[in-house]
Amino acid sequence: MNISQEFDTIAAISTPLGTGGVGVVRISGDKSFEIAQKISKKENLPAGKICHGWIYNGDKKLDEVIILPFKAPHSYSGEDVIEIQCHGGIHVIQNILDTVLQNGARMAERGEFTKRAFLNKRMDLSQAEAVDDLIHSKTSDFAIYSAKNLSGTLAKTIKELREEIFTVASRIVAGIDFPEDVAEPEYTYLIENFEKEISQIDKILIGAKSSDILRQGIKVAIVGRPNVGKSSLFNALLNINRAIVTDIAGTTRDVIKENIDMGIPVTLIDTAGIRKDESVDKVEEIGIEYSKQSAQEADLILFMYAANEGFTKEDKEIYEIIKDKKHIILANKIDLGGNKYTPQTIEISTVSNKGLEELKSEIKSTVLDMSSEDIEFVTNKRQQTCLIRCRESLDRALKAAQINELQDMIYIDLKSALLALDEITGEVITDDILNNIFDHFCIGK
Ligand SMILES: Nc1nc2c(ncn2[C@@H]2O[C@H](COP(=O)(O)OP(=O)(O)O)[C@@H](O)[C@H]2O)c(=O)[nH]1
Ligand SMILES: [Mg+2]
Numbered sequence: 001m002n003i004s005q006e007f008d009t010i011a012a013i014s015t016p017l018g019t020g021g022v023g024v025v026r027i028s029g030d031k032s033f034e035i036a037q038k039i040s041k042k043e044n045l046p047a048g049k050i051c052h053g054w055i056y057n058g059d060k061k062l063d064e065v066i067i068l069p070f071k072a073p074h075s076y077s078g079e080d081v082i083e084i085q086c087h088g089g090i091h092v093i094q095n096i097l098d099t100v101l102q103n104g105a106r107m108a109e110r111g112e113f114t115k116r117a118f119l120n121k122r123m124d125l126s127q128a129e130a131v132d133d134l135i136h137s138k139t140s141d142f143a144i145y146s147a148k149n150l151s152g153t154l155a156k157t158i159k160e161l162r163e164e165i166f167t168v169a170s171r172i173v174a175g176i177d178f179p180e181d182v183a184e185p186e187y188t189y190l191i192e193n194f195e196k197e198i199s200q201i202d203k204i205l206i207g208a209k210s211s212d213i214l215r216q217g218i219k220v221a222i223v224g225r226p227n228v229g230k231s232s233l234f235n236a237l238l239n240i241n242r243a244i245v246t247d248i249a250g251t252t253r254d255v256i257k258e259n260i261d262m263g264i265p266v267t268l269i270d271t272a273g274i275r276k277d278e279s280v281d282k283v284e285e286i287g288i289e290y291s292k293q294s295a296q297e298a299d300l301i302l303f304m305y306a307a308n309e310g311f312t313k314e315d316k317e318i319y320e321i322i323k324d325k326k327h328i329i330l331a332n333k334i335d336l337g338g339n340k341y342t343p344q345t346i347e348i349s350t351v352s353n354k355g356l357e358e359l360k361s362e363i364k365s366t367v368l369d370m371s372s373e374d375i376e377f378v379t380n381k382r383q384q385t386c387l388i389r390c391r392e393s394l395d396r397a398l399k400a401a402q403i404n405e406l407q408d409m410i411y412i413d414l415k416s417a418l419l420a421l422d423e424i425t426g427e428v429i430t431d432d433i434l435n436n437i438f439d440h441f442c443i444g445k
Contacts, residue, residue: 007079009035010108010116011100013093014444026444027082028075028113035103036067039096045082047071055084057099065090068138077113078120111441115434118426125426125437127351129380132441133215136145138265142214143443145378154204154377155425161200162403162421165394168193169414172407187401190410194398201391207375208384210368215378217265221294223322224304225314226273228335232350233304234258234270237360255294263364269294285288292321300326300367302359305332307338307347328362330355381436386424393417 009029015022027035036045040053051067068083075081088097101107118128130149137143149155168190175184201248222230231245238258256270271291297300301322305315319329331340334347334354346362348355368375379387397413422428 009105010112011097011105012096012108012113012444014083014113015088015093017090017093018088018181019090019306023086023088023093025084025086025093025100026076026108026113027084027100028077028079028108028116029105030080031104032080032082033069035100035105036069036084038103039099040065040067042067045069047074054098055086055099056300057095057102062095062099063087065096068135073120073122076122077116078122079116098355108443109438110443111445114441114445115438123150124152125429126154126158126383127152127422128426129383129437130154131376131445135442135445136217138259139261140219141261141263142265142378143259145214145375149378154379154383157200157204157377158421158424161197162418163359164193164197165414165417165421169411169418172411172414176408176411184407187404190401191398192403194394198391198394198398200396201387204377204379205384205387205391207377208379210375211378211380211384213367214264214375215380217259217267218299219267219269219289219294219297220300220302220363221269221271221298222302222304223271223291223295223318224273225312225318228273228304228306229350230273230304231270233302233330233332233348234268236269236350236353236356237262255291262360266363270300271295295322295325300328302330302363303327304330304332307334308336310338311341326366326367327431328359330359383424385419390417390420393420419423
């Protein structure tokens with residue numbers, strides 16, 4: 001592995017910079033214990049024991065703290081690690097960090113604790129990436145998927161796949177190197193194996209597009225003519241009164257956005273009602289223009305009409321504008337009567353909350369084009385690219401085996417397939433790729 005390892009002692013604040021009950025300063029490296037003992041004026045910090053005390057800068061007391069000492073390799077980074085839990089005020093934590101730095105630690109770079117954990121083989125690269133996913137997950141579902149990868153589910157699957165390809169490759173090599181003693185493997189055996197491995201990759205990649213949506217989220221705009229209940233739905237989905245609701249048409253004049261967790265991260269957009277008439281004043285006109293834009297930008301449109309008034313001519317005109325985009329039709333105010341415009345129309349009422357749960361699951365299945373229960377893994381772009389490369393190599397090997405190609409040639413494709421998998425786990429990786437991954441992390445992780 002071509003990785004330059006540095007083993008100086010690093011430190012950073014690992015909790016968000018803000019006011020909170022507790023703040024954590026983390027130190028990792030050979031000098032961690034020495035520094036912690038000095039600034040806590042303690043002779044000894046027994047590993048694995050919770051220590052209570054004070055942190056000092058010279059004779060000044062900075063804060064009353066709890067110190068958690070971990071001895072290598074039994075720590076997050078695999079090195080000697082000290083975690084200082086202090087009170088969660090910005091300046092208290094900063095004072096402690098400054099003192100740690102004055103006593104011989106260097107400020108950690110982004111993701112450096114996790115990078116060391118990877119370099120010290122505490123986790124593979126897919127697990128390290130899962131740490132970042134876990135921290136940045138926008139929904140509780142995605143956090144659960146990330147935790148699964150952190151626990152090594154993806155890593156294990158990749159390892160098993162690697163083992164299978166490796167076994168086949170070894171048998172080919174044995175046949176090539178010792179033609180007198182070892183028979184080269186049957187082509188039917190090769191074909192069977194390659195087909196199986198390709199379908200295993202396809203299984204992982206099935207969730208690839210959905211992974212991106214689960215990670216990044218989608219924009220959903222509520223569109224319709226004034227007064228059909230768009231802002232009411234917006235509030236009902238958010239569970240707060242964010243948008244102003246009145247029975248006067250044209251109340252919502254600008255575009256309001258909020259993020260919500262619908263299993264996928266959703267940026268919900270309430271738009272001003274689209275309408276054409278003389279009563280439209282300047283401000284509202286701008287709002288209507290914004291709504292058309294938001295409708296264009298949205299990944300999904302909730303097109304709403306008032307069930308009790310039927311699908312009017314005006315509704316139809318607006319519907320024409322959005323109908324080519326991915327959309328769901330909503331018949332609101334169903335509590336006042338009315339029918340569905342199309343069989344797929346969802347009947348809702350923001351007054352009785354009827355249909356809201358159905359709407360949420362419909363949003364999810366419309367954008368994921370599969371049930372989220374079917375997604376076994378989340379993967380990121382880097383992992384997907386490696387998997388696709390591995391699949392392409394296996395596919396070439398399969399085609400070669402089908403025409404009884406020389407096994408030396410097949411072996412070359414298997415080697416590139418293995419290499420692609422090794423990049424996922426980080427078994428083979430360059431400094432550049434590694435830095436690129438950890439540069440996205442936050443400081444202190
Ligand atoms: N009966 C009934 N009234 C509703 C429903 N949803 C909204 N409204 C009423 O319709 C009016 C317009 O609602 P609003 O959300 O401001 O519509 P917008 O102009 O499309 O944003 C308000 O008086 C709401 O209370 C519903 O499901 N049932
Ligand atoms: Mg409104």
